[in-house]
Amino acid sequence: EAGVVQSPRYKIIEKKQPVAFWCNPISGHNTLYWYRQNLGQGPELLIRYENEEAVDDSQLPKDRFSAERLKGVDSTLKIQPAELGDSAVYLCASSFNRGLDGETQYFGPGTRLLVL
Amino acid sequence: KNEVEQSPQNLTAQEGEFITINCSYSVGISALHWLQQHPGGGIVSLFMLSSGKKKHGRLIATINIQEKHSSLHITASHPRDSAVYICAAMNRDDKIIFGKGTRLHILP
Numbered sequence: 773e774a775g776v777v778q779s780p781r782y783k784i785i786e787k788k789q790p791v792a793f794w795c796n797p798i799s800g801h802n803t804l805y806w807y808r809q810n811l812g813q814g815p816e817l818l819i820r821y822e823n824e825e826a827v828d829d830s831q832l833p834k835d836r837f838s839a840e841r842l843k844g845v846d847s848t849l850k851i852q853p854a855e856l857g858d859s860a861v862y863l864c865a866s867s868f869n870r871g872l873d874g875e876t877q878y879f880g881p882g883t884r885l886l887v888l
Numbered sequence: 889k890n891e892v893e894q895s896p897q898n899l900t901a902q903e904g905e906f907i908t909i910n911c912s913y914s915v916g917i918s919a920l921h922w923l924q925q926h927p928g929g930g931i932v933s934l935f936m937l938s939s940g941k942k943k944h945g946r947l948i949a950t951i952n953i954q955e956k957h958s959s960l961h962i963t964a965s966h967p968r969d970s971a972v973y974i975c976a977a978m979n980r981d982d983k984i985i986f987g988k989g990t991r992l993h994i995l996p
Contacts, residue, residue, distance in 0.1 A: 814974050814986030815931075828983070863931065877921070879931035 774798070776880035778864050784886045790852035793883045797845065797866030804841055805877065806849050807863040815863055821847065854887045861885070891915050892977050894987035902995050907962040909990045911975030914956065918982070922949050922960045923974040925989070931974075934960070965994045 777796040785791050797804050802823050807815035818837065820828040823844035832839065836855070841847040851858055861884050865877040892913045901907055911920070922934040935942050935949040937958065942949050946965075951958040962969055975987040 812988075814976070814988050816986070817984055865931075876933045876936050878933065879923075881930050 776864055776866050776878050778862075778880035778883055780883055781881060782884045782886075784888065785854055786888050787856055788853040790850065791854050791885060792848050792850045793862050793864075793885075795847045795849070795864030795880060797847070797864070798868075798878055801866035801868045801878070802844065803867045804847050805863075805865040805867075806839060806847070807865065809861045809863055809882070811860075818849070851885075854885075856887050859885055859887045890985075890987070891979075892975055892985045892987040894973075894975050894990050896990060897988070898991045898993075900993045900995065901965060903966055905965050905994075907965050907969070907992065907994075909960045909973050909975075909992070911958045911960070911977075911987055912956060913958075913975075913977045913985070915977060915979045915985065917956075917977045917979055919978045920951055920958050921976040921978070921984075922958070923976060925972040925974060927971075934973075962992075967994045967996050970994050 776798055779794050783791055804821040806818040808818055809815045817831055819826055819832045819839050821841045824841050837851055839849045861882040863882045864880040867877045895910045919936055919938045921936050924932045924934050934947060937949055937951045939953060946963045948961040960973055970993050972989040972991050974989045977985050
């Protein structure tokens with residue numbers, strides 16, 4: 773079974789340019805997460821989707837970040853315009869059917885963004 | 889103070905040693921995850937715990953809800969176990985709070 777797929781794997785852009793990341797979750801997983809991970813730090817949740825609904829976007833910087841999950845499957849995360857501090861690894865994860873005691877998340881390989 | 893604290897931050901050990909990584913949290917949780925991240929960034933979910941103990945191969949995870957503490961143990965450690973191990977707690981508002989990770993290096 774294919775895991776979580778992300779693209780691109782690497783992206784280098786100049787500041788003030790837009791950038792978009794794509795995620796294809798594991799088939800059948802209804803929950804999708806976008807995380808940002810800075811060097812030497814743990815992942816930080818940006819947004820969580822249940823199917824096509826964003827159920828937690830409280831930590832998404834809404835002035836420049838946006839995300840969508842049309843049809844409740846693939847998702848895109850966009851930054852416009854990018855700033856130097858946005859350089860990080862952007863991780864996508866998916867899981868199935870949130871239960872009362874949580875669920876196992878499966879992570880993609882991440883997109884490593886460098887803003888110059 | 890972080891709501892999820894891991895110790896140690898860095899750990900170097902010889903192959904074959906028994907490894908323990910600790911995680912303490914200050915919030916009420918519904919579940920706790922242990923994740924493994926290898927150089928290059930790939931993250932693997934090792935365990936999800938809400939009580940007691942789980943074992944998979946050479947890995948053992950325990951959690952004490954009363955003490956708000958979890959441990960990850962590696963028996964007969966091997967150089968391929970070298971990675972960053974991250975503890976993540978899901979609080980009762982369904983938010984996931986990550987520790988900063990423990991960088992483990994096993995020497996051959």
